[in-house]
Amino acid sequence: MPVLPNIGAVRGAFFAITLLLSAAASADTCPEVDREALEWLDRMSRSVHEVSYHGVVTYQRGDMDMQVMQVSHSVTGDTSSERLTQLTGQGAQIVRPEHPLDCVHPGHKLLRLSNQIDGGYCGVAAQYRFQVTDGERVAGRKAVRVLISPRDMYRYGYAMDLDRKTGLLLKTTTLGRGNRVLEQFQFAEISYNKRVPEGVDINVVHEAEHPAPGAVQQPARLPQGWRLGWLPQGFVATASEPANAGRKTFTDGLAVFSVFVEVLDREIRPGEGLVREGSTTSYSRGLSLTGSPLLITVVGEVPVNTARMVADSVRWVR
Template sequence: MSRSSHQAAYHGVVTLQRGEDMQVMQISHSVSGGSTSEQLTKLTGQGARIVREDHPLDCVHTGHRLLQLGAALGAGECGVAEYYRFDVSEGERIAGRQAVRIRVEPLDMYRYGYLMELDRETGLLLKSSTLGRGDLVLERFQFANLSYGSPMPSSADVEVTHEVLGHPLPDSAMSAEDLQGGWSVDWLPRGFVLTEAESATASGRRTFTDGLAAFSVFLEPLSREIRSGEGIAREGSTLSYTRGLSLGGQPVLVTVIGEVPVNTARMVADSVRWAR
C-alpha cells in the first residue's frame, strides 16, 4: 500500500466524509522518469486545485519508511505491529476493483484504529475509515471510480493553489539531538518519531508520525499571560487542541493538530519544555 500510493500512476474521483460533511475530489497521480506529480481538485464547495510537482521517486518520507520495513522484518523487527493489531480478510468491491480488507486496531488508548480496503492487484488504498472508541467512524475516504495509467483530463475551472512540497530528512528520522536549543516535546506515544521541525529557537513546529497517524505541535510565545484553559476543535479524525502554558516564566500558546484522540494531544501539550 505504501509503495503503490507513490509508484503507481492512477486517476479517479474520491469522496471524503467527515460527519455530515461530504467532499468530492478528483485526483491524478502520474509517474514520469524519476519523479511523480499529483493534482487534487475539489469538485464541491468553492473548489480548489492543489498541484504537487517533481517529487523524487526515490524519496521515501519517514511515515512510509516506518511501514516499509523490508529486510528489517528478517531481523525480528515488528514495526507498526508493536502498536497496532492487524487482521486481514476478504474485502468488498470498490470502484470496480476487488479489495483486501485490513482491520487495524490500536494496542493502546493514544491512537485511532482503521479499516482499510486495498486493491488486491496493486495494493493501492481504495477505502479507509478512521475509527474512534466503539468503532465510531470519524472519517471515511473512498474511491468512487479509479483508472490506472494516463492522467485524468482537467476538470472545470477552479482556483489553482500550488503547494511547495518539502523533503525534510529523506534518509532518516530526526531525533531530539537534531534540535539545537529551542523547545522539545518530552512525551510521545510509543512508536511516534520526529519527522520535521522548524529551526526557530523560540517558536515553530514539530511534526511526528508512527507510520499511520501524524500530528504537529506548534509553539507561539505570548507577550502576556492568558487565562488558563484549553480549546478543542474537531473535523473528522483531525483534532486541534490549544492551551496556554508558562515555560520558564515565559507565557506561550501550545497547539497540537493531527489525527490523535484528545487525551493524547493534551498529554503531548503538557510535556512541552524548553530544551536543556
C-alpha cells in the same frame, strides 16, 4: 463539514492519500502479527508511488457534508506528479509536481520494513494489530481489507480496502473508540493509465510543500529551545528541526500530528480550547513556563487526550 470547507480539510485528504498508505513488518517474535497483512500493506506503500491512476474520491468527516474530489497521480521516468481538485465547495486544488520516486520521507521509512520482518524488529506492529479479511468491491475493483487496531489509547484504528491486483488503497475508514467512524474516503471511480483527465474550474491553487527528507525548514524561531517530555510510543520527528523551531511534527507511520509553540507578550488566562473535525484534533492550551507565557497548539490525527498530554509535556531545553 460546512459547505465551504477550509483548505486544511483538502490538505488532510491529500496527505491521507499520499502519506497514510502503507504499513510495517515485524519478526515472528512480535505478538499477534499477521504477516499477510504486513505484506499487503508493504505492497500498498509502493503502489501509491509507482502506479499511474486517476479517479474521483468521496471524503466525509463524521456526520459532516461529503466532499467529492478528483485525484490524479502520474508516473513519468523517475518522478511522479499529483493533483487533487475539489469538485464541490470552494473548488480548491493542490498540486505536487515532479516528486522523485526515490524520495522516501521519514513516515514511509517507519513502514517499509519488509526486509526486516525476520530481523527481530516489530515496527508499527508494536503499536497496532493487523488482520486481513475479504474486502468489498470498491469503484468496481475487487479488494482485500486490512483491519488495523491500536494497542493503546493514544491513536486511532483504521480499515483499509486495497485493490487485489495493484495493491492501491481504494478506501480507508478512520475508527475511534467503539469502532465509531470518524472519517472516510473512497474511490467512486478509478482508472489506471497515464492520461490526465480534463481540468475543472478552480478558484485556488496550492503547491504542496516538499522538503527533502531530513532538511531543516524555516518556521518561526523561539528565543529558547523546547522539547516534549512525553510522546506516545512509536512516534518520531519527521524532520531535523532545531530545538527552538516554533513547529515540530511527529508520526508513527500511520498518524501524524504537529506541535506549535508561541511565546506571548502578555499573560493569558489558563485554559484550553478544542476543535474536532472527523479524526483531526486541534487542541490549544495557554500556560506559563519559568515566567514565559506560551500558547501550545497540537494539531493532528490523534485523540483529544493524546493531544492534551503532549501539550502538557512541553518543556524548555536547559
